[in-house]
Structures are given as structure tokens and as C-alpha cells.
Amino acid sequence: xxxxxxxxxxxxxxxxxxxxxxxxxxxxxxxxxxxxxxxxxxxxxxxxxxxxxxxxxxxxxxxxxxxxxxxxxxxxxxxxxxxxxxxxxxxxxxxxxxxxxxxxxxxxxxxxxxxxxxxxxxxxxxxxxxxxxxxxxxxxxxxxxxxxxxxxxxxxxxxxxxxxxxxxxxxxxxxxxxxxxxxxxxxxxxxxxxxxxxxxxxxxxxxxxxxxxxxxxxxxxxxxxxxxxxxxxxxxxxxxxxxxxxxxxxxxxxxxxxxxxxxxxxxxxxxxxxxxxxxxxxxxxx
Numbered sequence: 140x141x142x143x144x145x146x147x148x149x150x151x152x153x154x155x156x157x158x159x160x161x162x163x164x165x166x167x168x169x170x171x172x173x174x175x176x177x178x179x180x181x182x183x184x185x186x187x188x189x190x191x192x193x194x195x196x197x198x199x200x201x202x203x204x205x206x207x208x209x210x211x212x213x214x215x216x217x218x219x220x221x222x223x224x225x226x227x228x229x230x231x232x233x234x235x236x237x238x239x240x241x242x243x244x245x246x247x248x249x250x251x252x253x254x255x256x257x258x259x260x261x262x263x264x265x266x267x268x269x270x271x272x273x274x275x276x277x278x279x280x281x282x283x284x285x286x287x288x289x290x291x292x293x294x295x296x297x298x299x300x301x302x303x304x305x306x307x308x309x310x311x312x313x314x315x316x317x318x319x320x321x322x323x324x325x326x327x328x329x330x331x332x333x334x335x336x337x338x339x340x341x342x343x344x345x346x347x348x349x350x351x352x353x354x355x356x357x358x359x360x361x362x363x364x365x366x367x368x369x370x371x372x373x374x375x376x377x378x379x380x381x382x383x384x385x386x387x388x389x390x391x392x393x394x395x396x397x398x399x400x401x402x403x404x405x406x407x408x409x410x411x412x413x414x415x416x417x418x419x420x421x422x423x424x425x
Contacts, residue, residue: 153192161199278310
């Protein structure tokens with residue numbers, strides 16, 4: 140796919156997706172959604188990629204849905220994809236579900252305003268870092284709609300139900316300092332230091348950790364959020380330790396530590412990812 144609304148780059152084992160409509164503060168469109176989903180497909184298929192950064196071009200991260208259609212902006216639903224009953228599926232949700240399913244860790248480098256889908260798309264990302272000049276807003280009630288992009292699932296898990304309720308009920312736009320105190324973001328940075336900080340964190344993952352172990356760990360952490368008892372995590376942990384403990388990666392991890400040298404993990408996410416979730420099926424939409 141040729142990209143017209145995002146930029147895609149891979150360097151030093153880090154993929155960077157940059158939303159690229161700076162003249163519109165990177166307002167979200169169906170084209171942008173499809174391009175970002177395609178980029179995550181490329182990321183999962185590319186064993187050279189070990190971590191992902193998502194950011195925005197210019198002074199905005201993503202100002203939310205493109206409102207150029209006026210009052211009819213939300214009348215057609217969220218995308219051309221439909222349920223079996225013919226209901227259009229929310230486009231932000233399609234992207235959030237793709238990010239959730241990604242096999243590589245995802246870091247949001249929020250460089251400016253992140254409003255509506257511009258903030259909800261970051262919730263299934265693993266770590267969010269923000270510029271001190273960033274602003275956030277779950278503005279849906281002020282637009283006469285409701286939260287989307289699976290945010291009713293992700294947001295309470297990230298910040299807690301009370302904080303999620305306050306931000307969604309008021310719909311107010313709030314500063315980066317409030318996002319930090321509310322635990323929506325990990326850290327704040329001067330504008331010109333945000334991407335270097337995100338790249339440093341991505342590099343720490345890419346240069347030191349087994350890609351297969353990271354991919355499995357990501358699945359374990361997200362999927363166990365919905366488990367109804369710690370026994371489910373214990374079962375998954377036990378299968379994971381057995382599978383990885385007898386792998387070439389495990390041997391390399393231990394030997395490299397004893398030899399005091401950097402590890403060179405031989406296994407690949409695309410071909411060597413074991414299934415430690417027998418019977419687990421991603422929910423179908425109907």
C-alpha cells in the first residue's frame with residue numbers, strides 16, 4: 140500500500156508511524172485508519188522490527204475525527220466495514236483492535252493535541268509519553284456521541300473507573316500535567332526531547348530483550364486483564380516458562396549473562412512464537 144496520510148520508517152529495529160496531515164492537526168480519516176492498520180500488518184510480518192513508536196507530524200498528535208463533513212460527520216457510522224447485521228463498525232475501534240493484537244510493543248509519543256480518537260487510539264498502546272505542550276480530551280459527550288475505539292474497555296483499565304468517568308462525562312480538554320497525574324501518560328518531556336526519549340525507551344527493548352519473549356509477554360499482560368482468577372495467569376505462565384525455558388533464546392539469555400556479553404537471540408516472532416493460550420479465540424464481532 141502506498142501511504143498518503145502517514146509516514147512509515149524502520150531504523151535500528153524501531154518502526155515509526157507518523158500521522159501526516161499536519162495542516163489539519165492530523166485529524167483522523169478512513170484513509171488514515173486503513174494506512175495505519177496496514178502499517179501494523181507490516182510491523183508484525185517484519186522480524187527486523189522489535190518496537191514501534193506512533194507520533195504525529197507538525198504541532199499535533201491527532202485532533203480527533205475529521206469534522207469537515209459538518210453535522211453529518213458521525214451519521215454514517217465509523218467505517219465501511221459492517222457487522223453481520225449491517226451495522227458499520229467504528230473505525231477507531233478497528234485500529235484499536237489492530238494495535239491490541241500487535242506482536243511488538245507500541246509506544247505513543249504524543250507530541251501535541253490528542254483529542255477524541257486521537258487519544259483513544261493510544262489506549263491499547265503499551266506506553267504513552269507526552270510533550271509538555273500536549274493536550275488531551277475525551278470530548279465525545281460534547282459532540283453528542285459516546286466514547287469509541289474500545290475506550291470503554293481500555294480507559295478504566297489504564298486510569299481507573301473514577302478518573303475515566305470524570306474525563307468522559309465532562310468532555311473537557313485538559314493539559315499534559317493532568318494526564319500525567321491521572322496516569323494516562325508515563326512521562327512528560329520538552330517538545331524537542333520527546334521523540335529522542337521515546338526512541339531511547341524503544342531501543343532499550345530492541346537491544347536487550349528477546350523479541351519472542353516480548354511478544355508473548357505483551358499477549359500475557361493484555362489478555363490476562365480479562366481473566367476471572369489468577370489461576371488463569373498461573374496456567375499461562377507455566378506453559379510460557381516451559382516453552383521458553385527449553386528454547387534457544389533461553390539458553391542464549393543465560394549464557395550471555397554468565398559470559399557478560401550482549402545476547403544475540405536467534406528466534407523470530409514470525410516463525411517461532413509458541414501458542415501458550417490453547418483454546419483462546421479472539422472475539423468475533425456480530
